Amino acid sequence: MAGSTVSGIGSNIDTQAIVKSLVDAEKVPKQTQINTASQKATTTLSSIGKIQAALDAFRGALDTMSTGNSFTGLTGSSSDEKVATMTASNTASNGSFRLIVSQLAQASKLSSTTFSAGASAVVNATDKPTTLTITQSKKDFDLSVPPGATLQQVRDSINTQFGTSGLSANIQTDANGSRLILTSTTMGTGSDLTLSGNSGLDVGSTVVDEPKDALYSIDGVSSVSKTNNIEGALSGVNIKLVSVSALKTAGDTAENPERSATLITVSTNNTALKSGVKGFIDTYNALITAMNAETKVTTNLDGSVTPAALTGDSTMRSLQASIRNEFNALSGTGAFKSLAQFGVSTSSSTGLLTMDDKKWDAAVKTNAADINSMFSGNNGMLARMKSATDSYAKASTGILATRSTSLSDTLKDLSNQQDTLNERMDLLTSSLSAKYNAMDTLVAQLRQQSTSVMTTLNALNNVKTNS
Secondary structure (H helix, E strand, C coil): CCCCCCCCCCCCCCHHHHHHHHHHHHHHHHHHHHHHHHHHHHHHHHHHHHHHHHHHHHHHHHHHHHHCCCCCCEEEEECCCCCEEEEECCCCCCEEEEEEEEECCEEEEEECCCECCHHHCECCCCCCCEEEEEEECCEEEEEEECCCCEHHHHHHHHHHHHHHHCEEEEEEEECCEEEEEEEEEEECCCCCEEEEECCCCCCCCEEEECCECEEEEECCEEEEECCCEEEEEECCEEEEECCCCCECCCCCCCCCCCECCEEEEEEECHHHHHHHHHHHHHHHHHHHHHHHHHHCEEECCCCCEEECCCCCCHHHHHHHHHHHHHHHCCCCCCCCCCHHHHCEEECCCCCCEEECHHHHHHHHHHHCHHHHHHHCCCCCHHHHHHHHCHHHHCCCCCHHHHHHHHHHHHHHHHHHHHHHHHHHHHHHHHHHHHHHHHHHHHHHHHHHHHHHHHHHHHHHHHHHHHC
C-alpha cells in the first residue's frame, strides 16, 4: 500500500504496526478505565474545592455579621467629629448623650541632648558596648549600643527591638544639630519614660511631654481614661476623643472653664437595617449559586442533558437542606419570627432569596426590632447556620475536606496505575518487537537460502541447455 512503512526488511511485513496493534489491544481497555476515573475524580475534586471556598466565605460573613450591628439598624453620630467620633455595636441602645472633653490622654515624651554632628553623630566612641535603659511603668528595656554606633543606628535599634512593646524613637534635626526623641503608645498618668545606663544618652535628656489621663464627662458625670479610646462608658458605644471641647466663652482662663458639649447619638436607621438584611441575602445567595453551578443539569440544543460534576450528589443535597432548614425555622423573641414576614421569599427553582421592598417597608415600620432577635444570639439564625455547616467546613476533618482528601488519594492511585500500565506496555512492546524481529531475521535467512538454491538449479539447467 502506498505510503505504508515497512519495518520487516527480511519479510517485507510491517512488524511495527503489528506490535502496536497488539499492544493497543491490550492497553486500551485499562487506559480507558484510568482516563474515565481520572477525569471524574479531577472534576469532582475541583467542584468540591469551589464549594469549600464558597462555604468558607459564607461562614466568614456570618462571623462578621454576628459581631457587627447589621441587624440592629443602629447608627452612631457625633455632632462635632473634630472633638470626638463614635461607633455603635449591636449591644448599644437608642439615646443621646452630652460629651465634654477637658483634657486628652497624652504619652510621655523625652528628648536627648543635641548632637551637633547630626544623625550620623557617634554616640559610643569607646571600644566596648554600652547600655541604654529605657524604663516605663517599672519595666526596663535594655538596649545594647555597640562601639561606633551613631544616633541614627540607636534610633533604628529602639524601633526594631521595642516597637512591638509600644516604644518609638525618632530624630529631630534643626540648625543646632539632631536629638533623639523617645515616646510611647502607652498613655496616662504614671507612664513616665526615664533613661539610665552607661551609654551617656541619658545625660542632659529633658521631658518634652508629661503623660496625662483623658478627662471628660458624659451627661455631667466626670470620668478619667488612660487612653483616648473610651470603651464601656456607654454600653455598646466606642468613643474616640480627638480634641478638647471648645470653650463656651473665648479666652476663659478659669481653672475649670465651661466648655461646649458634643452630642453623641445612637439611633435606629431603617435604611441601615435594610442594607444589613440585603447583605445577608447576598451572602446566602452567593453560596446557593455556587452550589447550583456544581449540581445543575444542562439541557442541550438536541434535547439531551449534561449533568454537572456533583449532580445528584448526596453531600450537596444534605448541605443545602441543612442551610435551608435553618433559614426557614422560626426564631427570635418578637412578634415576627420569619424573614418571610418581612417580604423575603425563596425561589422554588433556584433556592435564591429575594426581597419585596413594599412588604419590607410595611413590616419594618412596626416590627423593626424583631430583626435583631431573629438573627442574633446563640439561637439566632446566624449562629444556627454556622453550627449547621460546622461538620462540612472543618479544615481537616470536615465532610468536604475528607472527600477532597479521598479524591486526591484516588488520583494518586490512578497515577500509580498509569505508571504500572506504561511499564507493562513497554515490556510487552519490547517482547513482541524481539519476537517479530527474530521472525523477520528467520524469514530473511530462508529467503536467502531459497535464492541460493534457485541460483544453483538455474545454473544446472543452463549447463544442460548448452550441451
